[in-house]
Amino acid sequence: MKAVLTDGTVVAEAPKDDLISIEGNWYFPPASVDATLLEESPTQYHCPWKGDTQYFSVKAGDDLLQDRAWSYPAPIPTSFERVGEDYTGYVAFWKDVQVVE
Template sequence: MPIARWNGAVIAQATDAQVQVVENNVYFPLATVTQACLRPSSHTSVCPWKGTASYYDLVVDGAVNANAAWVYPQPKDAAKEIAGHVAFWRGVSVER
């Protein structure tokens, strides 16, 4: 069961069947992410085959991890399986 943790808190938890793994990143369905930990960011990035990613800051116990989560709200067809899924980096531990 994949679990994402940061700053001592579980940020996301899902079954193996619920997640998607793309380029060694585990994408959790948005519904399996602790919403109170997500704060929308204005940061974006573009992947040539996945599309435009939007980012979230993680906020746990007053600590902020800027742009540590990303989502492709409208991915290109090649990455349609990660629509509505969130991935993490910047010190977030993901156990599979």
């Protein structure tokens, strides 16, 4: 599967079996993400069952798409049971980044 910007730039790519689906979002393994296209964001969010989120803005040419990706760098350990596996550092995407097969 791929996470793709509207201009065709691939932000992440991995076999579907390597991705994790959580609440309708596909999470890509850290090694499958082009980190040169991500910029850490100061935006903070705390999920009551997953923990603290690290948001990223996605570079799209000369534009910076604010908070279009996120990760859980240190998830709450009990969430692994609910998800079914460890998703530490996996990255999911939002608006302007389409996940396709």
